Amino acid sequence: MCITCAFSEVFEHAGKPKRSHGEGMTMESAILLLSCPDAKGIDVRISEFIWRNGGNIVHFDQHVDEEFGRYFARVEWALDDFSIPKDRVEEAFAPLASELGADWRVHFSSERPRIAIMVSRHLHCLYDLLAKWKGGRLPCHIPLIIGDKPDGEEVARMFGVPFYHVPVDPRRREEGERKQIELLKGKNVELVVLARYGKILSSGFVDEFRNRIISVHPSFLPAFPGKDPFTQAHRRGVKLIGATVHFVTAGVDEGPIVSQEVTRVSHKDGLADLIRKSEDLEKTILSEAVRLYCERKILVYENKTIVFE
Amino acid sequence: MCITCAFSEVFEHAGKPKRSHGEGMTMESAILLLSCPDAKGIDVRISEFIWRNGGNIVHFDQHVDEEFGRYFARVEWALDDFSIPKDRVEEAFAPLASELGADWRVHFSSERPRIAIMVSRHLHCLYDLLAKWKGGRLPCHIPLIIGDKPDGEEVARMFGVPFYHVPVDPRRREEGERKQIELLKGKNVELVVLARYGKILSSGFVDEFRNRIISVHPSFLPAFPGKDPFTQAHRRGVKLIGATVHFVTAGVDEGPIVSQEVTRVSHKDGLADLIRKSEDLEKTILSEAVRLYCERKILVYENKTIVFE
Amino acid sequence: MCITCAFSEVFEHAGKPKRSHGEGMTMESAILLLSCPDAKGIDVRISEFIWRNGGNIVHFDQHVDEEFGRYFARVEWALDDFSIPKDRVEEAFAPLASELGADWRVHFSSERPRIAIMVSRHLHCLYDLLAKWKGGRLPCHIPLIIGDKPDGEEVARMFGVPFYHVPVDPRRREEGERKQIELLKGKNVELVVLARYGKILSSGFVDEFRNRIISVHPSFLPAFPGKDPFTQAHRRGVKLIGATVHFVTAGVDEGPIVSQEVTRVSHKDGLADLIRKSEDLEKTILSEAVRLYCERKILVYENKTIVFE
């Protein structure tokens, strides 16, 4: 097909405005998340596939990681004039993806991810996620909340989300986790959000949800991983404290980082102040990470994330 | 009384540790908030009053404003060995206060302020205040929530706080406000928190609660006061957006500033992004301001605040 | 020309790695800055022009402003295999640009912009610009420094840059400005950087260098424009102070904003503290803005900037 012709076709639709980032996106769009070995012209080939089929690209973000020699892209296009039906898009794109040697997935803006929240005793992140979700700020379904402690039950009830209390006995961790995984799979959960969940997940659990578990840790990782980061930070006499959202991998607090934030502390701040200040950081960045996930803006590769904000 | 003697008395109690800032303060304390014309030795005179009566000072924060030639202090002392009963402390301090020509007030850590929240349609701050309050992070009572719209009712019910829907017709503002003031006074409310309340209060309302109404405005004041700060900010093409908590005075968004925070935006951010980013700022600084008020850490003088964080 | 062929040509060069953002860019590249009415497929048409002529795109940043219905792009491509000689690139691109109705300009990474710095008494920004320039952090030429006061002369001499003392008598401003403009034009200056220059430029001066004068103002604009922003901020009792880099237009401190930064202040900070804290902000964002300009990362349209960081 000749590019001049392609364009004449393209410009028939030119009067229709693109929709802006973050604006009320009422029409349905498709979102391609893709990574592949870097090469010249990948952008053009992907664009060309979309234009040729009548799609109007509204966002095209790409990145090349030099270290890995790898290309990453998030492409979003409007489906209203797209000639390929939704259920055949993947099939239609597969040949090009295969040529590129790509890891890829096509999402649709109308398909909200199903997300589970896991909690223990600290409920500030749970409140914030549920309030934002109820207020329409998080485009997802939340079919269940799991707690290894019963503390989250009341909050779950306030927001009308089913709560499952599944205690995990450290000596028989697999048993508790088996129940949790069953619940998550039974509800067809795509993303698991550890909202200050207090137990370390087994590598078996992590493998079941590879790159689909995120957690918030109350420190500026890699500083102060693991147990009691507040005491560690207080003892070290740091002048800023932080919080980190990361994907969960087998190594504790070692997974790819999605988001980090810090706030100022001084010698006047005791442990209780550090905890209080941290809670607002944790809430903000965990909700933000969930939103970015729902909007299909996060790619994970090896131990890094590409976040197309 | 001789200062040497004062000290010998003082040191009898020396073994008892001071309590640290922010640590679990289980024993009751008194808190003096005071401002007066600046002079030499005010600190010593106040300290001396407390020591002489067996009080153990745990915090002494002071500030001199050069412009006003005025001294400000917040003094907190433990009551366990204090020889003056709580109900006679003000009487006992009055002579010194009078000599200093001071505006002052003594609070007690056991007396939690009674706070009312006023809302309209945007509920993010309401959720955050109530979640922190329920989680024990805000040492206050919340006897009622008032909405000029019915939107906040469900949230109020979730947290078990009485909600009063008092519509305010702009053409008969006084009428609506009269009902609101009646409710607030009937519940013996000390502080009114405007959590994105959408109406401008009359000067009559403001006078009823002088220096006892705080509001959050979604801009970095004095930039973008009044109506639609997001559109103003978006049009001006700012690279940071902010939020401001201030005491409410007769001039719209002109009262003494308690707290401000900003976050980064770019040309990519549409109005919806500005609003979303702002909400997290607003929540955090409004809750923080309420906490500081509850802990008696804010002094207001003319158009400024002294915040002893 | 057929797009399939275009691609086969494209992929011949695929083995050559793209260069990463910010890495030592030793090979020469061309940079297109363009804005035009928004339409479907602009990205593909521009890409196609570059690919077809053997260019390897290393960065393609684009943005659509909904308010203006306008498309903005910065495209950078390596020149090593590009078949069009540098001095004919503009001619070759002109037909497409004309079809798009674009404002545009092609720059080359090897052509460093010629920048003049104008100062008065406050020299912190001058030091920072010169130190970064000397350290290789600012890819530009600095052929002269102009001061309406003699204060900057010593610093200029330290760094070996010619200094011209051109006093501007407010009653005969045009006269002083005429000399300044003559100097700037004589040295073939592209960008004028007002590094805390104390005089307001006439609209005549501004017109001579339209969208080519940037200035740093020590406040968070639009708050506290014009004279004495520190006193204004101090009186208002703000809890954050800011600095703003903007393009200079006829209205004082009203031009398109390039960059803003803030830092925390409290009641304890006097005027001198505000000034000291501000200086570090001003330095950092002014140098940053100059760097972004040199790297051709700033587009101006109406009263906004698009900054492709």
Added chain:
Amino acid sequence: MCITCAFSEVFEHAGKPKRSHGEGMTMESAILLLSCPDAKGIDVRISEFIWRNGGNIVHFDQHVDEEFGRYFARVEWALDDFSIPKDRVEEAFAPLASELGADWRVHFSSERPRIAIMVSRHLHCLYDLLAKWKGGRLPCHIPLIIGDKPDGEEVARMFGVPFYHVPVDPRRREEGERKQIELLKGKNVELVVLARYGKILSSGFVDEFRNRIISVHPSFLPAFPGKDPFTQAHRRGVKLIGATVHFVTAGVDEGPIVSQEVTRVSHKDGLADLIRKSEDLEKTILSEAVRLYCERKILVYENKTIVFE
């Protein structure tokens, strides 16, 4: 002496305004830095010593560290009406200090500390320190700069400060350090500032200047200590990078932290971007730490600092 009398004396001077924090402090003041085991009434005893001798306290900052059960204070008072001559102040205060079991030192605002800067190849901090010093922002003497590389010599000459090139051969480190220590002692240096000095100091060197060497490390300690923090940060995929100023102790990058700052990075930032962004952080916090030291606002105890900002 009777406290009532003390006050009558005190109030004779009441008309004279206190000077504000950070304002041009033209009159001379004394500054006491003190730490001792915590006890009741320490504040009053210190104040009383000063008032009794006619001193007008302009700042009294104190802190109690619960973990160590230790009291810290910085007290500044005007000397104009102080009855004890400067050279006898320490003698006069010694008995009270001894009773309190205190570590302490009295400084005078007129005595500017003598500071040496040590550098290697990266000169951004050196420029910033010297520009601020020349601009009157750092109240200190800088009698010499030492470089283990010759790179800093030109900058030193620009600012008229003697530069000594003292190479340090890793196999004979003591030899080089001996020369450096000789130079520092010969110039009567109080504080050694490592402005991105590239060599690790021996414990012998550190012992010679206990709590009197500060260094800036380009990471958010305790994350990424030691060699090549930028590569470590880049590999870990952090979303914020930081810089830390700390006192130098025997353990590399393990000393008490004075100041920390961070800035945002993304997947788009390569190593060169991290380095560039870090340099502005490093400059700002190192200069700030030197200023705080010069103003006698830093106390060190065990592995923590108390910074009275």
